[in-house]
Amino acid sequence: MIHILFILCSLLTFSANAAVQDFCVADLKGPESPAGYSCKPAATVTVDDFMSSGVGSAGNTSNIIKAAVTPAFTEQFPGVNGLGISIARLDVAVGGVIPMHTHPGGSELLLVTQGFIQAGFISSANTVYVKTLKKGDIMLFPQGLLHFQVNAGGVTAVAYASFSSATPGLQILDFALFANDLPSKLVEATTFLDDATVKALKAVLGGTG
Numbered sequence: 590m591i592h593i594l595f596i597l598c599s600l601l602t603f604s605a606n607a608a609v610q611d612f613c614v615a616d617l618k619g620p621e622s623p624a625g626y627s628c629k630p631a632a633t634v635t636v637d638d639f640m641s642s643g644v645g646s647a648g649n650t651s652n653i654i655k656a657a658v659t660p661a662f663t664e665q666f667p668g669v670n671g672l673g674i675s676i677a678r679l680d681v682a683v684g685g686v687i688p689m690h691t692h693p694g695g696s697e698l699l700l701v702t703q704g705f706i707q708a709g710f711i712s713s714a715n716t717v718y719v720k721t722l723k724k725g726d727i728m729l730f731p732q733g734l735l736h737f738q739v740n741a742g743g744v745t746a747v748a749y750a751s752f753s754s755a756t757p758g759l760q761i762l763d764f765a766l767f768a769n770d771l772p773s774k775l776v777e778a779t780t781f782l783d784d785a786t787v788k789a790l791k792a793v794l795g796g797t798g
């Protein structure tokens with residue numbers, strides 16, 4: 590009997606210790622590691638570390654893609670640090686597009702809350718999965734795969750994308766190819782595009798070389 594009580598006490602002590610690390614609100618001033626940021630001292634954490642109004646307002650779509658992505662990743666919303674979860678708001682004006690892109694760090698679940706979005710992704714086998722989504726529809730985009738969203742109606746579309754990572758990352762294909770100093774000759778060699786097309790896209794997207 591005493592023996593059993595001792596084991597129970599040990600288990601209770603163990604679970605009390607195991608529950609200490611409930612969260613790890615990012616200390617954004619500290620270094621970032623592959624596991625995330627180090628934790629803000631628990632005594633300084635408040636409820637405001639776990640809420641954000643950032644995705645409540647429409648993003649500015651007066652730009653070349655006529656669309657805006659408003660992320661609530663660790664950088665904007667430190668409370669998600671270490672929890673493997675985050676969210677972003679998409680505003681896509683009429684004629685707007687979220688260009689072909691990937692999130693290297695996480696899968697995406699998109700929920701359309703206004704308008705219509707034609708969305709798709711391309712698998713590693715180069716199979717294309719495309720669908721026009723309406724308000725209330727959700728669509729999955731598996732981690733790392735190229736995907737896109739295009740406004741498919743006569744009104745601004747709004748959607749929320751949740752991610753299986755606090756830092757899913759965002760790499761836009763056209764920006765990777767044409768918005769940096771990757772030499773045109775290398776872009777042409779690796780994409781089979783002609784020089785005039787590459788130079789024109791670099792000019793539009795701010796690339797050099």
Ligand SMILES: *[C@@H]1O[C@H](CO)[C@@H](O)[C@H](O)[C@H]1NC(C)=O
Pocket residue numbers: 649650651652
């Ligand atoms: C939206 O962005 C454009 C282009 O940068 C800018 O001229 C405009 O003032 C912005 N609008 C708002 C409401 O911030």
